[in-house]
Amino acid sequence: MQVETNNEEFEVHSWLGNFLRKLHIDIPLFMGLLLISGLSFVILYSASTQNMDVLYKHFIRSCLALVFMVMLAHVNPYQFKRYSLVLYGVGVVLLLAVLLMGEFGKGAQRWLDLGLFRFQPSEMLKISTPMMIAWYLSEHVLPPRGKQLGVTVLLIIFPTLLIAKQPDLGTALLVASSGAAVVFFAGLSWRIIGSLIVFLGALAPVLWQFLRDYQRNRIYTLLNPEADPMGKGYHIIQSKIAIGSGGISGKGWLGSSQSKLDFLPESSTDFIFAVFAEEFGLFGCAGLIVLYLLIIARCIYISVQAQDTYTRLLAGGLSFTFFVYVFVNIGMVIGVLPVVGVPLPLISYGGTSMVTLLAGFGILMSIHTHRKLLPT
């Protein structure tokens, strides 16, 4: 594939290639992202029932997010390492602020109103948590054990609980997994991983007590959506009908009847994969998943090529989190995971998650393009 062969071992003798390289942009990753962004406009056009206004807003957001990505790609990874603790600290303080404001305001609160725009601190933690863990662990002897392990667990659990309390289970899950991925890549012993799995399994009934009613309902719904087709099960039933009716080759672009007739809710945001699956069928779905895998493969390649422990761990963590993103969204739309509000990365309509995602890719590009030349 073009995307795979275009890495810098093969010199790209073009004006554009040189320009992009000067911008600290990793060309294969950039190509993959552009491809999937282009696809997002095609799908969104159909999913929003050809609403140009939605496309326009999506375009503006994509551009802003891309600019942010390029800016981050410019930053030396050394600076990320240096400010890991600060970014994490600020993020946690903002989370506390949001929670306190929620206490005084009404009901759930995820936003911090900064006047000009609204900011979601939980998004920031998706990046700064793996940064923090990577920094902390890289300062110590690996693999982590004993005291370091305890500190790491606290560093992950604290923001996760704050976000889960908002309540935003989807984001909490992503933050936790981003931190856990870094610990895993740092070489957490298999024995601890094994006992952790057993422990969590035993803890599940206890955690169940802490879930809110609506969160429990989503799990009931997943297990048996037909039990409440008018209410909670509606999303999943309609989503499955849309996907299943798409068949192998799909109904064609703009041909989805389920979302058009208003059967499928949230068709432009969290459930956009169902629209895609209805229109482009199994082939389209397989293609999309492969495209995501290629992007992830490039990210993993970047992390393997990284030259020190911090950047290696951070790159690995970010790559894995991106996969978790894809997996959780598609999993919930096709009815194998509970409905937690996680958008389909780079495709769903909505600004905040796109900025965070592209920021992650910006950091990966920075890690890759700031390597010192070493003799091979």
Added chain:
Amino acid sequence: MSGNYFLKNSLAEQRIFLSRIIVAFVLIVVLSVGLLARLVYLQVVGHKHYATLAKENSIKIAPLAPTRGIIYDRNGNILADNTPSYTLELVPEQVPNMDETLQNLKTLLNIPDEKIEQFREHLPRNKRFATIPLLLRLTEEQVAAFSVVRPYFPGVDIHAGLVRYYPYGELVSHVVGYVGRINEQELKTLPEANYQGSYHVGKSGIESAYEVDLHGTTGYVENETNAQSRPINIVNESDPVPGINLHLTLDMDLQKTAYDALEGYNGAAVAIAIKTGEVLVFASRPGFDPNPFVYGIGSKAYKDLQESEDQPLFNRVLRGQYPPGSTMKPFVALAGLENEAISFQHRVFCPGAYQLPNSPHRFRDWKKGGHGSVSMENAIIESCDVYFYSLAQTLGIDRLHDFLQKFGFGEETGIDLKGEKPGLLPSREWKRKSLNQEWFPGETVITGIGQGFTQVTPLQLARATATLANRGNVVQPFLVNRALTPGLVTPATYPREPVLPLKDANVTNIINSMVNVIHSARGTAKALGLGLPYKMAAKTGTAQVFTVKQKEKYNEDQIKFKLRDHALFIAFAPADNPKLAVAVIAENGGHGGSVAGPIAKKIINQYLGIK
């Protein structure tokens, strides 16, 4: 493995990382294959099934509306019933040509243009696959006419359902309230899933306050349908849970007596059982027929009701705010005694008017020549204004306000209805806040006879009277008998009240004075006492609708009816063992004793079983 805990071993770390990355990538690939496998299951194996479902959206989930709870009075009379009714419904998605269909239905069933227009307005607000009613209350003939031609009208069907009916009409319209079509705003706030099959929601009165309990839980039936959208197979089913039947504390016989007795006046009558707080009479006249509201009242009829000078839609018991006039005097007197500002024997000379020191303003007594030297008892019996001007001045507004507040004036009673008005009990603080003015001494004086800023609702007045009769044990009025209907979701909004710390001797003195309002030769309502086989305690009241200017003479015949004073009356009986407390207000009734008094007496007589 590196055994070195103190030195970082870069190479070892890199090796571990590499092995972990490989594990992670394998995991990623495996999970992705898992996703694909699920997609294959949905899109290849299940394709035929889901394609059928999608084609006609062929699993039709039809809601099964629950039966609304029935509302009874305390004797089992039905106040709100469900009667069978046929509704003509359309599913827009399944109607091939809407204009033609509507035109044909219109000629077939004689549907008025107004209904067609209403339907067209509703159309864009609903989902295309939702069922929308076109015509409610079909006659047997219409049902028969449509049934014959039904196959020619795809997407149109007749639904047999139950619709609300209020047999007592205007008599209890303000208590029971009514249900009406769910409007756009309610659509947003009501729990969507539970109202899938419901067209109606409680709009006022008990119907609104107890909506959650009366409505019940919607069931559903999941039908597999054929291409013509006719059900061929039930896939899944769950029965609706009917709403809870409510038993009100209201006594319809008493209610009717009260409502009839108010004839000729706009006004209100409330009766509360003193020992329990049960509201037996809750009459607001004029009422209105709630039945047209159920089907959507015509705009003309609604406008007439709204613009009528008599304000039939106005719930006077709950929301009418009136100056209490002299009915306030027993409470003011008690305030004087409890604060030890004066004794029961304290006398005041009444020359027919009262003046504050250093002020030319004359506060007039209703009796031009004055009452002479009066004791507190006589001041209540004869309703001497000057005595209470003087007492209010002695007490001061702060003590007066604080004491009257304990009887619930100036705040909602907390009865189980929505939209209650709090009335107004003036204070320095209130005046500074809402009028941005200092309190003037003259305002204290008129507060003593229930004029000025003071406003009470009939319900408040009845409650305060009941609390006085109950010797300070606060009576909490309520309408739904919760003992008969356990498990209500609607919370009892009313709080449990404390007992007012009143001196028994003071209460006895006030009650005895109120007995003599009826049973002594000089009482302002002595006419009611003739031949009465039990002792009644009462107080008359006359509330000024407008202020008589200084030195101007007041003549009842000369002023127009609408400007005449409101007649008020509070009473409880039997005086030695109080059972029922009553408050009556007849707007523009003139004098309280002669107009409102007889109404209260009729209610009490009937309650005590006296002809």
